[in-house]
Amino acid sequence: MxxxxxxxxxxxxxxxxxxxxxxxxxxxxxxxxxxxxxxxxxxxxxxxxxxxxxxxxxxxxxxxxxxxxxxxxxxxxxxxxxxxxxxxxxxxxxxxxxxxxxxxxxxxxxxxxxxxxxxxxxxxxxxxxxxxxxxxxxxxxxxxxxxxxxxxxxxxxxxxxxxxxxxxxxxxxxxxxxxxxxxxxxxxxxxxxxxxxxxxxxxxxxxxxxxxxxxxxxxxxxxxxxxxxxxxxxxxxxxxxxxxxxxxxxxxxxxxxxxxQGMLQQNRELIVDAPPVSRLLVLSGSCSPVTEQQIIHASEAGFALLRVPAADLIHPERAEQARLQLLKEAADLLEGGKSVLLYTAAGAADPAIGAFRIALDACGYHSEDSSRLLGSILGSIAKSLIVDTKLKRIVIAGGDTSGYLTRELGIYALECVAAIVPGAPLCRASSQDPCLDGVELVLKGGQIGGKDFFNQVKKGSGSEN
Structure with missing residues (x-):
């Protein structure tokens, strides 16, 4: 010892x-x-x-x-x-x-x-x-x-x-x-x-x-x-x-x-109260092939998939209508008991990526603005859905957009509560807003997780047992 x-x-x-x-x-x-x-x-x-x-x-x-x-x-x-x-x-x-x-x-x-x-x-x-x-x-x-x-x-x-x-x-x-x-x-x-x-x-x-x-x-x-x-x-x-x-x-x-060196607690319990949830919201700004397979599998597992109209959401004349339409579709599905996955692209070959780059240029933006724009828009949508439909758990996929998206949620701190999948833990959020305080959040990089990742997060800590 x-x-x-x-x-x-x-x-x-x-x-x-x-x-x-x-x-x-x-x-x-x-x-x-x-x-x-x-x-x-x-x-x-x-x-x-x-x-x-x-x-x-x-x-x-x-x-x-x-x-x-x-x-x-x-x-x-x-x-x-x-x-x-x-x-x-x-x-x-x-x-x-x-x-x-x-x-x-x-x-x-x-x-x-x-x-x-x-x-x-x-x-x-x-x-x-x-x-x-x-x-x-x-x-x-x-x-x-x-x-x-x-x-x-x-x-x-x-x-x-x-x-x-x-x-x-x-x-x-x-x-x-x-x-x-x-x-x-x-x-x-x-x-x-x-x-x-x-x-x-x-x-x-x-x-x-x-x-x-x-x-x-x-x-x-x-x-x-x-x-x-x-x-x-x-x-x-x-x-x-x-x-x-x-x-x-x-x-x-x-x-x-x-x-x-004997400096830490031994035998700490890794899984801390991570029960399944009936509904899960996923927001994906990732274009990796790993996430692409996870999106496909989520659809097969019963998730409702909604493509994010990224080009419309940055257009000065179409943005508000596109946002309201996406919000309504997602909220209706969540209120109906469905898990919902909002995605900007299904893999690197998705034509939506090229279309969004054209839209960026047409609106006077640069390619490096894409993460900030998409992240901020998706964060605003996620916050509205959490508050309006009383969601308990969400997933954000994609390293480049995740920062801007999370900053829009109105939370100020995260603590890990369960190590469900290596590299993408389940975290509990702290917020001054009681509707957001205690919300559970998983941030997933593009290369992280198996094809059943989103369903694993929905099932909680029992998904690997």
Whole structure:
């Protein structure tokens, strides 16, 4: 039995570069027994010491993945400065486990530059692999599952042709070099083998020899993930607040280390009161093939499907009528006891995507405005449906639109209550509006879940038993 080490009052703060990824971190900390709250805006001390007194970690759900470098500077710097004041042992800039980013949109290198300037100290660790989600990094190259197959990122059927940030380079060092002048060194899979002392010495030699700004850690399995977590945590003990970049693999790695050191509760019950619901509302802004199959299966399982007339919803003359019509159709179905799925596209080949791009151009918008516009519109619709039909649980699918959509709901915090499907936990919302306070919410990335995902969420915690 390990001897429990002294635990800091606040283990971790994090910023999620999209909302689905933010709840992914929430889930990983929940699984480790770390009480965590995800806020939609920066909380003040009154909130942290009031309703959420005693939390060990907190996060901010952001939209960094959709921002330009200039916008990222405005968004991230004040948040990082606030995190520095919170004196958490680790400050995590959370990115998608498929690392999708580009020099102009969701620039991870820019986030690294901002974080380094705020926190200083040693190199910035980068860890992206998450074995539980089928994400692996080997000799610097990143791999991700699609169905039953594992693909190198530049050959992945979805990420290689992502509509906003297509991944054309699997070597994450090369990918980062296109976004920033920061130097990246690699702690490869072979360097992570051996005793703790041997691995520590290899990392020390790597840093002394290459003098890197960033150190990328390979990840293949849970064993090496825990080793990386131990190295990151040891580094955090040498710094007042250690800035790190990566997927929820960071939290799985640190959680394993914290457990091994006796710092966390053991045998925490993962499923907390997640009964089935009679009606579920799903709002999908995802065009991934995984979500496409989930939409098809939902229809077969009895969900009513309604296509979102995206082009009409941004047209100045047709928008209001289109919104009212969609609201009425959805409300009538929900009031009739049906589960409803609103979707903007059924897969990457859906002609609606091209039609929406034409509509954006015709209305004077740019392609990068699409997530904000669709997310805000769908969020307004979702809020009306929750209030009018007294819904208890909803699902939001699609990382790019989820942030804007969730911000429209009028909620200010989320806590994980059940780990139903890895990567997409069931969360309980906090809101000043009694109609929204306590609503259950699942945020699903495009690549997450099996074909029965939406039905699983409707069935609740018993769906895997």
């Amino acid at each position: 390990p001897i429990a080490e002294s635990k800091p009052s606040r283990l971790l703060c994090y910023y999620g570069d999209d909302f689905t990824g933010s709840t992914d971190v929430l889930e990983s900390l929940f699984r480790s027994g770390v009480r965590t709250v995800l806020f939609l805006e920066l909380p003040d001390e009154e909130v942290l010491q009031g309703r959420f007194a005693g939390i060990e970690a907190f996060g901010i759900a952001g939209v960094g993945r959709a921002l330009s470098p200039v916008e990222a500077e405005k968004e991230l710097r004040p948040i990082f400065e606030r995190f520095k004041q919170a004196e958490a042992s680790v400050v995590h800039y959370k990115v998608c486990s498929t690392f999708d980013s580009s020099p102009t949109t969701g620039n991870i290198g820019k986030a690294a530059e901002i974080g380094s300037s705020v926190f200083g100290g040693e190199y910035v660790p980068i860890l992206v692999g998450v074995p539980i989600l089928g994400r692996y990094t080997l000799f610097g190259n990143h791999f991700a599952a699609a169905g039953e197959e594992i693909y190198r990122l530049d050959r992945h059927p979805t990420m290689s042709c992502h509509p906003v940030t297509p991944m054309k380079e699997a070597d994450l060092r090369r990918h980062l070099a296109e976004q920033s002048g920061l130097k990246t060194a690699l702690m490869d899979i072979l360097s992570l083998d051996g005793t703790g002392e041997q691995v520590q010495e290899r990392l020390k030699c790597l840093v002394e020899k290459e003098q890197p700004d960033l150190v990328l850690f390979d990840v293949l399995d849970e064993e090496r993930l825990e080793i990386a977590g131990r190295l990151i945590w040891e580094g955090a003990q040498r710094n007042k607040s250690r800035f790190v970049i990566g997927s929820s693999g960071i939290e799985y790695a640190l959680g394993a280390t914290w457990k091994a």
